[in-house]
Amino acid sequence: MQAFLQQVIFGIQLGSLYALIALGYTLVYGVLRLINFAHGDVFMVGAVVCYYACTRWLPFRNLEAYPDAALANVGLALGVLLLAMAVCAVLGMAIERFAYRPLRNGLQTVDAHFWGMVAALPVAIGAPLPGLPVRAVVWLALGVVFGFLLRPVVSRLARRTVRSSSRLNALITAIGVSFVLEYGGLLVFGADPNFVPTVVPERTFEIPGGIRVGTPQMAILCISLLLMAMLRWIVLHTRRGKAMRAIAFDIEAAKLMGINTDSVIAFTFALGGALAGAGGALVAALTHVKITPLFGLLPGIKAFVAAVLGGPGSIPGAVLGGLLMGLAEAFVAGSQFSAYRDAIAFCILIILLLARPTGLLGQPVTEKV
Amino acid sequence: MNSKRLTRVSGVALAIVACTLVGCKSVKSGATAKPSEIVVGEYASLTGTTATFGTSTHRGVQMAIDDANAAGGVNGVPLRLVTEDDASKPDVARTVVTRLITQDKVIAVLGEVASTRSMAAAPVCEQYKVPMITPSSTNPEVTRKGEYIFRVCFTDDFQAAVVAHFAADQGYKRAAIFKDIKNDYSVAFAANFAAELKKLGGQIVAEQVFQEGDTDFKAQLTSLKAANPDAVLVPGYYSEVGTIARQAREVGLTVPLLGGDGWDSPRLIPGAGGPGGALEGCFFSNHYFSTELKEKATQDFIAAFRKRYSTSPDALAALGYDAARLLVDAMKRCPKLDAKSLRDAIASTKDFPGVTGKITLDMNRNARKAALILQVKGDRFTVFRSYTPEQIGQ
Amino acid sequence: MIGWAVSRLVGVTVLLTALAFLSNALTESLETYYFLIIIQCGIAATLAVSLNLINGITGQFSIGHAGFYAVGAYVGAAWTMLWRPRLESTLPILSIGSPTGDILNLLIALALGSLAAALTGVVVGTPSLRLRGDYLAILTLGFGEVIRVVLLNIDAVGGARGLTGIPTLVSTGNLAFFWVALVLIAVTVLTRNLMRTTRGLTWLAVREDEMAADAMGVNTTRVKVTAFVIGSGFAGAAGVLYAHFFTGISPDIFGMDVSIMITTMVVLAGTGSVTGAIIAGIVLTALPEAFRFLKDYRMLIFSTTLIIIMLTRPQGILGHSELGFGSFFRLYRRLSGLRRTSSA
16 A cells, blocks of 8 residues: 555656646647647756756755755746746747748748758857857857848748648658757757756655655646646636637637737747746756756657647646556556556557547547538 | 559669769779778767767777877887767667778777677678777677677676675675666676576565666666665666666665666766765776776876876776777787788787786687776775676686 | 560569679679668668558558567567577478578568568557547557567567577678669569559548548548558568668667658658659668768758758658659750750
8 A cells, every 4th residue: 555655656746747748749739730749859958958057057056065055046946947948938939930830831031040040050160269159149140141141042942832731741840840959959968968966955754654755756746736727827817828729729710810820829839838848847956867868758758648648639638648647657667567667658548549539538529521 | 653664763773873883982992091000990989878988988099099109009000090989879880880891991990888789790890800899898798799809898797796796795685676678788787696696695586677768767666665675786877877876765765776887987976966975885896997996007097098188087998998909919919910810919818917907818709807896985986895707706 | 464474574584683683793892881871771762662651652640660660670580590490400491501591581581570560560550540640640659669668578589689690691692782672672563553453542542531532432441451551561571671681680779760760751752652752761861871971960950951841842852743764854854945945
């Protein structure tokens, strides 16, 4: 019984993380019917931001040397969380703007400036320049120049492009974005694993019955629940949220009703990105796993499975799916079949999808001819 | 397009490809290596999951080659090192080693750390009869790939036996195992350890697995804790061990953890929460190299390495250095520089004074060397004791 | 009828002989490094054609193809390394080393590997092809992972270490290129011919409009499963060749990244174009090798290019069209026409 309860606690903690990431998938899937394959890598960026903030950017103090700095550190840690969320929200919006929107609305001449910046990046990194500020200035200047050079090319391409609404295309674009984040991360961050040091005091309590609960677990659980509650409020009680639901229901009709679909979709990506960023920062700072550029791959896939499990497009479904995944994994990992941990996750999904093809809480859709 | 036309198309396409490639070849073969230098190949994981291993080894190898050149090369002929990155992937290792041998015409190949990669590349070296020396691949299978494959480190079965003897000597009769199912090194280590410990009267009370890339180990660790072991063997790589140790302490598993040379990295302690963290007092076996050893050769190497890279060398760097120096030494000893005589020269290496101990290659092309048991103390690995092959009856 | 059969037979014999000669010439004259890349290209092209049958021609959404590739490789290797030695004493013809024995064994391995992959295709496809679009995609991805985890846990095939030291049956008499080219041609011709049968037309019908096909009395699930099973079998054959040429296989060679790469080839080529799939398979294997000197930037440039192509040419490089002599002529005519108009 004690072991059972203990595994339940681990499962809920793991599940709440999966749920945080799964929410991002489900939000995007809801409005665009797109599997945002790069979402797991946004999660990775959140962890990387957390690493840099904890080791370089923010003045954290060593807890062993200064035990009384604990409170200040906790405050800073909340700052790290917000920073990671902000960075990832911006990243999510950027991905939407430059990879998915051209796919949806067609390439525009303005996009030339983005590709100009991309083209300038290797030049700026490769050139022998003194110091980071100079490099940044050179990059910006070159990017603008390249952007103007690319304008005619892009506008010509844009005219020739035949738009396609194929899901496979969208998926491959998403995979491309995911690769860009991973290999870009490899260049910036290096392949070596990095670890976030202990920045907030960690205690483990033994509650009656021999069950152990640690402060990191509780923090992960509380912050995730809080974020989920906030998300629920945004989706149900704000104008933006209402617009999101309208787009999810019928994007064409929403457009006709005067909803600026592009800006609402961008907002959706920002929300999803912020949740993933929070998840990344929480994992990096509180479970101390190694952070590498490929760090987001496995949690991303599992969270995606969780989203499908709950019924893509359904917010309570994503939370339920995440918790189920976490619990299933904890029980399998704690048993003698731990070698099959990853396989079990997929087996549950397969069985469930065959029994209920739209996921646990997904709305059955009747196709109209 | 019907199938006949398809046949025609493919025929013509094949012919075009063939002509182009034959054309390529005739251009390429003109640009072979000049006889005025000796080209040595190295393949290493400079990027990917075990990038630190590759980088460390490469530093040692590069230093040895540069030292040899500073001392006049091999009988006056300078050496040139060509290094290829295998991105920590076995199939890439195979491709780049083929490239080293056929494109760069290397006379010998140095590498790799991970046994899976060495085993992928060894058949290529064997096929072209190019000697390969692996600095630190410990899987016994590696040198069984053929007559041209050598190693300058001990093997996994020896290392696992050392850890088992150590566990028995410390009185850890009830051991648990937590291995990485994705990693062959880890699986084999665990199996050898279990066999040896049982021979010594101990028992394995629980066994659990994880996978590289997992973020949460608490569920498995809790079930290990339920078996109440005296010690837990975690034969993984440093990148996972620190996190495992932290989560073990979190679930209340406080017994010492044991490990092998995969732990040896400057990032091990940061991963476990810094000095005095979750790994404090834990033990792992390693190659006969430590900055604490007082032998003169060792200390000279450490000083030179620090001067060059402004960081302390780890065992992998030392083994890379030894592998390259042993190769140079064999080149000096061979009458004419062809593959066969170089192979024989390497095979006849006896009492070579390496910085990781004296190296004598046995008839199975393995080095018989002692192993150290290191203990994590503060921010350092201190030498706890050492085991020679004789001491554990091998 | 007899004349037709004779001309076919002669045609095939000429093709086989030419391939064998070419194979020998290539092995003798090429640097091994280039040869290795050609073999990799051939295997990748076979994989791309096999997935194209499922994703391009039938319009399904499978992204777990590496699983079937792995099953083929493992079963083929298991025949050569584990099962064959047991039968050798009773059936001496199965011993390897002689050209006949090698060819016979490779054919058996190819048959077993494709069959096993096709059977796995039945097991995976029958339940999952009831679903559509994204759900199917994630199910196939999941099955691919399950296959990998199961392989990781079977001790008989070496677990994480995999199988090493598989005899290189394909290299006997310098026939590696021959076998790879033969399998590629066979898979391509089979696909093309199948597409012109009634079954093939139902594949296209399902791709164009599944509901309409259903209404016209096409058993859509069955049609999709057939395509899926045949595609899986082809991938299995590619796996057998990989195992016997590269002599070492382990579960991590058949990971999710390989599945994703194959899917990318199919989409990049233009879903539905068989020749496009071949070209994409070759280009996506050879180009990263050619750009090895770019080191860390290599994959970054690759992925950026992928996005740009998807944005500017979403139908893929070739779209639904095929590349044959005709298209060269058309291109030539168009170019010469262009020149004429510009000079005028």
